[in-house]
Amino acid sequence: MRPTTRARRRAVPVTTALTLSALLLTGCAGGSDADPATGAAADGGGKVTLSVGDFGTFGYREAGLYDEYMAAHPSITIRYETVQDGQKYWDALATHLASGSGLNDIQAVEVGYIAQATGTLGDKFTDLSKAEGVRADAWLPWKAKQATTAKGALIGLGTDIGPMAVCYRKDLFEQAGLPTDREAVGKLWSGDWAKFVEAGKQYQGKAPAGTFFTDSASGLFNAALSAESQQYSDASGKLVYRDSPGVKKAWTTAVDASRAGISAGLRQFQDDWNTAFSNARFATVVCPSWMTGIISKYSGDPGKGKWDIAQAPVASNWGGAFLTVPKAGKHQKEAAALAAWLTAPEQQAKVFAKVGNLPSTTAALAQPAVQNATLDYFGTTPTGKIFAATAQNIAPAPIGEQDGTVKTVITDNGILDIEQHGTDPAKAWTNVTKLIDDKVNG
């Protein structure tokens, strides 16, 4: 009896202390929240430190652009941080934007998430259309349009783009009795991704042992879909993937490829996929301009001179990014000026020369340095011409806020499931719609 009463008596002050401390803490938090940022004034002596956050390889550091800018603007210091994984980068950035803290002055946004940035998060970014040095018509029209909100604010300045081609191994094509000349190879599937699958069946009939025509059905799905005028969402941003002819067509193409056994069943950007490059396990990979870097990295010396690039069946784009200036930043004007400079044609050309990111401004695309570019790894292939020509012919579809989620479910839980577990495609599709319903409908 006794211990319990004592315990109870003791519990009273403890709970009081807890409530008090909770009140104290929430009180403090409320106070600091209500306070406007007082440190917003420029740093002492007019010195301004700008921070830039990006992911993967943007090439600004590699091309020496930060140093160049700081040399020309002695009052500005640039600090940068790069995250390797683009998905993790966006997850963190989205949270920071929502809470309005922990943001850099300039934040890069990948095209897959630009619809979320122009949509729900649209108010968190400054309108750059009137910023110093920005001319919206400098970019390919669709590139600028992707970063424009419904209210007409340009919140992102285009960096690179990913016009798509098909990279193929000449040696494997020859062994399988297919043409090896890039013009002839392009004709093989010109006009339709379904023809690409047909070429694959032809290849697989006489394929060198242990090799497949292409790396993954999911990669093929992405490629086929990106050529369609309607994808996951309609022009108003509503999800229509269920009845979208584009999705249906791309799904059928990918399922055909998987059932015909022309895909190696790998998941792109995974270790196995990387290794398969060096083992020459597949003959083709859908090839946006940035993919050339991955091929030369993982195919390595044994694959040098064996790869070539042919036109994709239909011109389309995969990838690319934008630079944005969040409103939470302290130096929005200076940040906008830096972003405008970094994405200007001259700088885009320098980045292309250094790391191969294809420019998104028409002026930079037309430069001889870009047009006449070749990549050492691909021998005499006129990579610049191929990709720049494709870039002019791209007619991108509207992107919705939930496209990223839908794409992940279709490729990772739909097509990959068919490839790995032999799931019946009809059942896999039902599963996909169920999963998407669960994720998208709050």
Next chain:
Amino acid sequence: MATTHRPATDSGPPRPAPAGRRSGPAAPPPSWRSRLHRLDLKASPYAYIAPFFLCFAAFGLFPLLWTGWLSLHRVDLLDPGVMEWRGLGNYTRLWGTEQFRTALLNTFTIGVLSTVPQLLMALGLAHLLNYRLRGRGFLRVAVLAPYATSIAAATLVFVQLFNPDYGLVNWLLSLVGVGRTDWYADTWPAQIAVATIVTWRWTGYNALIYLAAMQAVPKDLYEAASLDGASRWQQFTRITVPSIRPTILFTVIVSTIGATQLFGEPLLFGGGVGVSGGSAHQFQTLSLYMYELGWPSRQLGRASAVAWTMLLILLLIGAVQLLLARRGRAGQGR
């Protein structure tokens, strides 16, 4: 403990003074000084422990309650200011979702696959370490080494080992005639692989806890038993295990909590499809489902509902375990 002892010893010396005062003719009301003294005795312990509880309230209790509040709403991660009342809708919807049920079942099966072998092996290991061995200090440090390894590093190594095409595990199995096992794509192999990583990391840790408890078992018990002709195994089952029963219960509870919150191992093991626990969710745990809902899918309210459901499940399991332990103790007494 300290709070109950302290007043007794502290108030020892000054006791004569109040007694004298009480015997005085006109006892004045207690001075502010003594009142302050009494307040000091009663209140200062709370002041001393306050920092912990303040931190707990700010970083433990408040997020917990806030998560509970969120779980009753529809909240978009990107726009958390807008909350739409859902009541218990998020919870009822969870039970109707196949993916949630799969995750719940996976959490349970992976939990059993990892916790049971882990604790049994730890018990055996501790028993062996309890003997007089040469290099005992080194061995004790060595069993703790896996625990000191980061999850990321350990998982990356295991991902290589379990690679279906060129991994060491399949190579070893092929030596004894077992065909190719797809440790990533097939449900049971994938769950066993994840459980192996967990077991590898935590066995040594639990063994050291058991060892500490075993050292407290009186040596003469063993001596008496061996005089009576009890074998080592009999000593283990009749003396060691019953003596460290509370410790075993503790490790069971801690391991259950760990298993319910399993996150890092399956996430990293799955690589690019880690968040969804494989293409068919074959090794997606509750924590992963919560993460998938909250971040990639932006459904903060429903992710909070998963978090609270996990908490309730843990409390339920904890209650059952305590009940079983109490009944076990009662049975022993009989």
